[in-house]
Amino acid sequence: MTASSIGTPEQLRDPDYTPPLSRAIPLGIQHVMAMFVSNVTPAIIVAGAAGFGFGSNSPDFPELLYLIQMSMLFAGVATLLQTITLGPVGAGLPIVQGTSFAFLPIMIPLVAGKGVDALAALFGGVVIGGLFHACLGLFIGRIRFALPPLVTGLVVTMIGLALVKVGIQYAAGGVPAIGTPDYGSLLNWSAALVVIVVTLGLKFFTRGMLSVSAVLIGLLVGYLYALGVGMLTVEAITGSWSRSAAFALPQPFRYGFEFSAAAVIGFCLMAFISAIETVGDVSGITKGGAGREATDTEITGATYADGIGTAVAGVFGGLPNTSFSQNVGLIAMTGVMSRHVVTCGALFLILCGLVPKVGGVIRTVPIEVLGGGVIVMFGMVVAAGISMLSDVDWNRRNMVIFAISLSVGLGLQLEPGAVQHLPDTARILMTSGLLPAALIAIVLNLALPHDLTGEATEEVSGGLSGQGKGSLPR
Structure with missing residues (x-):
């Protein structure tokens, strides 16, 4: 086809x-x-x-x-x-x-x-x-x-970064299984890997409907595999x-x-x-x-x-x-x-x-089979956010906005105990990560002057330097 x-x-x-x-x-x-x-x-x-x-x-x-x-x-x-x-x-x-x-x-x-x-x-x-x-x-x-794109790309990227953890948890056995002996077992991972391998194989080595339906077919093959090895009866x-x-x-x-x-x-x-x-x-x-x-x-x-x-x-x-x-x-x-x-x-x-x-x-x-599929999809969410960020003009101003927003938002998401003394409602909203990151990005984007737009970005640690506006891969 x-x-x-x-x-x-x-x-x-x-x-x-x-x-x-x-x-x-x-x-x-x-x-x-x-x-x-x-x-x-x-x-x-x-x-x-x-x-x-x-x-x-x-x-x-x-x-x-x-x-x-x-x-x-x-x-x-x-x-x-x-x-x-x-x-x-x-x-x-x-x-x-x-x-x-x-x-x-x-x-x-x-x-x-x-x-x-x-x-x-x-x-x-x-x-x-x-x-x-x-x-x-x-x-x-x-x-x-x-x-x-600096704000929306940041939010989509952060959503993807939060989801990839869920994908790994699914592939390892699901959230309820965390801490049990079977969590992360080779059997669990084998089901997820079957889905990933079949999906990638169909996507890049076939054409037409087989390629377009790669994720669906990968899940079906994973389902049959789980039935065959006894994960599902x-x-x-x-x-x-x-x-x-x-x-x-x-x-x-x-x-x-x-x-x-x-x-x-x-x-x-x-x-x-x-x-x-x-x-x-x-x-x-x-x-x-x-x-x-x-x-x-x-x-x-x-x-x-x-x-x-x-x-x-x-x-x-x-x-x-x-x-x-x-x-x-x-x-x-x-x-x-x-x-x-x-x-x-x-x-x-x-x-x-x-x-x-x-x-x-x-x-x-089985949650492990679905884990294989969502690892691919959740990773694509991060990629979609990065693709949106490729349209950002990466001067010093925008790099600082992105750096602070990502650091605070992702940091609070990873370490919720850092704001344990806030009132319950404020603590819940802050540890979501998305709300503080989005608000910081919006406020800084509106408040910081744009007169640095045309300047080259100074070199930063590790020899990395800001680049001009990105382009989508073809």
Whole structure:
């Protein structure tokens, strides 16, 4: 199969191009597989923090399944808002929405050990924070001058740097397995390495659909490998299928609605970071997929969809949504810019959310197998951020802004105990890393004079010196 069977280079760079369904459907499912674990993991983490029982006989187990179901369903709904658009809502680009990790530092303290009773305040914050996020779309285009590639590239790079740790943890056995004898075993790593080797082999030594679907096929081969070596059993697959309902609809305000000042403030502050991430992701998609800058209309529409998608999800028991940076990396990797491909993926996510049996089987994919896939994708997020930073004019001024922002943000993320004496809300926001890095970069970029732009950067330690504006690799 040749690349021409998918589309011409001009067609592949066009968001409105629709590949044949035989190509579009597997490409869309590949997007789902790239983000699936990241999408459902926040729900599992929140349920664990709240003290839910994870056994099939636990009275809380149906609530856990419901949270996972809503994560899939409303990720699909929010993605449709981005790809199909609804009036001014949506960018009309191949943006994949999913449950955001960025909000976990806010959500975990809100529900810690409080069980189902804490979810009313949690989802009250999700709804109000989502509406605030949507309001950011009213002026996000006007403040875009404050979000140059130096800022957006930094945020996307930091998100990727935070995610790569998760990818390694998945490949080694998953977060719950940390500290156990099997964590990091050769068997665990072998499953991840099978996925990585198959993905890279197909990507660089085949053409056409095999190359474009490399990640999806790599995950399927890894799944079969896990089944063959005993990491996964047929009984586990059939058991998951039998324990899951055949069909289930979302229930509005299933957990009630409660106003909590801490939840509202936290979600609104993190919504601003999520909006910056979305600006970076939209810019990354248009730059990597179409070789152009994103328009103000696309930025505004994407922000509206972020907020509306989150608010609607909160009504039905879904967690905050945001654009998924790993799928930006997938677009750069496949070279397919079609938004209709992502629409196919969104419909598959909605199917998973309405038919829990489908999601139940997908969740049987061993964490180590998914770890192999996300190592590739999360690494691509970092690469996407660096690609955005290549457009920065690296003079002394910009190097200092980047250095301080990265040092403080990444440093607080790695050593949260450094701000243990701050009030709880401030401590949680600071140790996220993203918020202080973004704020420092924005403030310094606006405050420091630009009169050094034309000067050559002085030599720094190790013989490194700042270079001029970078260019994207061809």
